[in-house]
Amino acid sequence: MKEKKVTNRTRDMIADYVITNQHITKEYDKQHDEEKARRKETGERRKMTDTEKLYTAVIVIGAVLIVLRYFVFKF
Numbered sequence: 001m002k003e004k005k006v007t008n009r010t011r012d013m014i015a016d017y018v019i020t021n022q023h024i025t026k027e028y029d030k031q032h033d034e035e036k037a038r039r040k041e042t043g044e045r046r047k048m049t050d051t052e053k054l055y056t057a058v059i060v061i062g063a064v065l066i067v068l069r070y071f072v073f074k075f
Helices: 009-042 050-073
Strands: none
């Protein structure tokens, strides 16, 4: 009588995901370190990403509106 082989597909999928994620993270960290070293050698500064620009704009606009509300309109 042949025994049925028990497999755990969920565990295999999660393990594959973790291993793949670790590999991608290692590659990203390597590229990030190389880029950081290159910028340090040349003295170049990192440019702001679109998200950072958006957040900065929202903060500045919010600060201006707060100043206008309390000092100009005096509600």
